[in-house]
Amino acid sequence: RKEVEQDPGPxxxxxxxxxxxxxxxxxxxxxxxxxxxxxCRKEPKLLMSVYSSGNEDGRFxxxxxxxxQYISLLIRxxxxxxxxxxxxxxxxxxxxxxxxxxxxxxxxxxxP
Amino acid sequence: DGGITQSPKYLFRKxxxxxxxxxxxxxxxxxxxxxxxxxxxxxRLIYYSQIVNDFQKGDIAEGYSVSREKKESFPLTVTSxxxxxxxxxxxxxxxxxxxxxxFGQGTRLTVV
Numbered sequence: 702r703k704e705v706e707q708d709p710g711p712x713x714x715x716x717x718x719x720x721x722x723x724x725x726x727x728x729x730x731x732x733x734x735x736x737x738x739x740x741c742r743k744e745p746k747l748l749m750s751v752y753s754s755g756n757e758d759g760r761f762x763x764x765x766x767x768x769x770q771y772i773s774l775l776i777r778x779x780x781x782x783x784x785x786x787x788x789x790x791x792x793x794x795x796x797x798x799x800x801x802x803x804x805x806x807x808x809x810x811x812x813p
Numbered sequence: 814d815g816g817i818t819q820s821p822k823y824l825f826r827k828x829x830x831x832x833x834x835x836x837x838x839x840x841x842x843x844x845x846x847x848x849x850x851x852x853x854x855x856x857r858l859i860y861y862s863q864i865v866n867d868f869q870k871g872d873i874a875e876g877y878s879v880s881r882e883k884k885e886s887f888p889l890t891v892t893s894x895x896x897x898x899x900x901x902x903x904x905x906x907x908x909x910x911x912x913x914x915x916f917g918q919g920t921r922l923t924v925v
Contacts, residue, residue, distance in 0.1 A: 735913050744916040805855030
């Protein structure tokens, strides 16, 4: 099993739609999780941090399911500007070594 | 302004040459990371350092070398042993063990 795994998509949705991405991780000892957004040919930028069961910021909600070892990102009322790749990050990886492990990313295309 | 600075933004290398990518941060972060990203792919960890004068190999360290002589600096050398070095290289820093990472703007390396 990969340390961090995401459905690469692409997810093609119309403006205003609600879309959800999942990310599974293998290290049950991980305590924190992050979602990053990456635009084409740019560096990743932090979108949300998840330290407990979940986090909400405007149209974005992240939820953590420790029992099943996955985190999800929900985007409501999608905008054209939400089109990007969303990266799931789990610090520590296997054995909690302190390294940051990225999923391969999920691509979202929001259409007019 | 606090942040991470990578230079150069674009770099061209002849086959058989070593090149060094610069990464400097003034965020007072202990941990620094180097990632490689190929087109349409996720981020793969090359090397990481949690403290000055110490660093660990990531998943794809072969053909690369690093040093961490100062807290602020974590240069990456792409050696001639790296057979396919053309990629987008991203440097990041964080306060471990559970804090989010911040990225530089990246260096695009092309072998000519």
